[in-house]
Amino acid sequence: MKQSKDKIALFAFRNSRKRFFEKIVAECPHENFNIIVSKKCYALSFKGWDKLKNAHLQSAYDFAVAEFYAKTNLKIPLFLVQSYFKLFSMLNFLRYYAALDHGYNKMLVWNGGKFRQQIALEVAKIQKIKVYFFENGLLPNTMVFDDKGININNSVPREKSFFKNYHATTELPTQLVPRIGKNKEIFKGQKETLPSSYIFVPFQVDYDTQIISHSKWVKNMRMLFDVIEKISQESAYHFVFKEHPSSGISYEDLYAHIKEMPNLHFRNTYSTQELIEKSEAVITINSTVGLESLLFHKKVIVLGDAFYTIDGIAFSAKNQQELIEK
Template sequence: MQTLFFTVNKKQKTLFENLKKKSQCEGKIIYSKKLFLPSLSALRYLKQVDLSKPIALKTKDFKAKFGFESLEFFIKAIYTFLAYFNYFRYFNAITEEYDQILLWNGILFRQAIALEIAKLHNIQPIFAEIGLLPNRIVLDRNGVNYLNSVPREKSFFEAYHNDRPLPDTLIPRNPKNAKKFSNVKAIQLPQKYIFIPFQVDYDTQILEFSPWIKDMRMLFDVIENITKITDINFVFKEHPSSIKNYTDLHQRASKNDQLYFANGHTTQELIEKSDAVITVNSTVGIEALLFMKKVIVLGNAFYTIDGITKWAKSSNELSEILRDLNGWKPDPCLIENFLKYLYYDYLLGSNFSTYHHDQKEKLTKLLEGISL
């Protein structure tokens, strides 16, 4: 089976080189930035490709980062040109000689364009991403995050069994803006609180899979309003990779004795000391389950499973869940089975130097489309 590894940056290239080496699968790694020459033969298939989704997503991404709502027409026009320009650049590299294409995430701008070309040749996709649990990566033929193939049925995890232990330490991320919180001091945390991690407003998790929370400012507004009807304390932490400035939200929090920003604390500490975690659909929600915390999800997430988490699809639903927070008892056995399935059955190890035979075999089967 011939595999095309489509990469758009050096980190992806390194990861895919390791995957190719460890699996010993046949194929080629291409780096999108080095595909310079447009293909005129791509004109024949122009009416068969649909680039509207990557164009729309990239336009939303730009507006979420920088605003300029009034310039949406021009922003969309620029990304329309870039989408078709990349389509012509990638066309000769993604050919029918390949059986499958491995790419990052799948719905991001350049990857989605590559995927449209792959569809022309019936090339099957495999989607990759880092994370969900410490030292793990995702390889999934359905997609990543909300689109992944993890079972959603409570009965599946009730029947699952695994005696091996789970990790008890989170691996700190290496964010794009690593120095953002380097000089931020820790605060005196309230004795009891709910932890709310901010996400990146322009991440696909928010742009594509958050039906009612538009961005982190709206999330803050929702929680601020809830403090008017409850005495619960809420602790926020900004996402270190975000380029957004929330100085105004810090000022509003300073005037409300139930709201705190704790950028100087580690995520693990904030999870461990909390009574519960509210997240749109962040990986922090899964990490909180490692510490058997109550997790309330506001967006579309694959871990909204009865007995494991609560799903609030509106501000009113969130308020109702919080009113009965003390009476809600998640199922610890179900949570443990869910996490063990992720860690041992669904995910792959990200430390390639420690790959043993079972991990190599699992990787090979995933790339060859063999059921595990």
């Protein structure tokens, strides 16, 4: 079999992605693949320096700044953090320009929304390299491969008719796969009683791409809590929160505050599926829990940008007033 005429860069920004790409290379020996590892891009491109003045890097370093503050409690002045990441983005641009300037016509990348990945995408755009995106699938044991992007940028149709007329060839599983968490202790222990009627509000990870890039008015989980708290003061509903198992952020202050709020509850020891199934509705920023809730025929209200926010399928609330009206 002849080798492919395409010259394809597999750009890895983490060791786990490098191992993933190595498996692809092993399975496709006739493809003209080359794995590029970000941390091993030592050379700088003088040609890239000339292109740098027209490169659009602000979204990349804006993301890095937001991620920095979301992950840390450091009180470093904003202008210093912005200056650091602006310089770092320029340096990475020159590194990645050199790495990709070898006649590639296609590039594969995981996610594509993070700081360094966004810079590589800008280089690919300038060098006219077609980009394809990988990401964990929206359902258990699945993977996304899309030439448009992931999350809100994916190529999934946005018309209700597509889903109404779609006929699956395999039956979906009836059980969700639990996520493995970093902070396992809060998800163990005796289950407290659930309210007889409630709205489920799953937390997400503050520094995830979904929050930093695709949530315009709710920027973190404390803001989400504040929004729900204000609504709860004028509502007869109970609201049940569950922390995200992959988040490393402590919400001890919210647990203390919630003792004064009779219709707000944290229920981390329940499975996400049980919380979905027993709820009246689900409010999410843009979590996959929203999609999972639709599979259980629940009313879903989305506060951020999500590809499944389609008229007739899920509801959108772009501000607090719209949320109240839903």
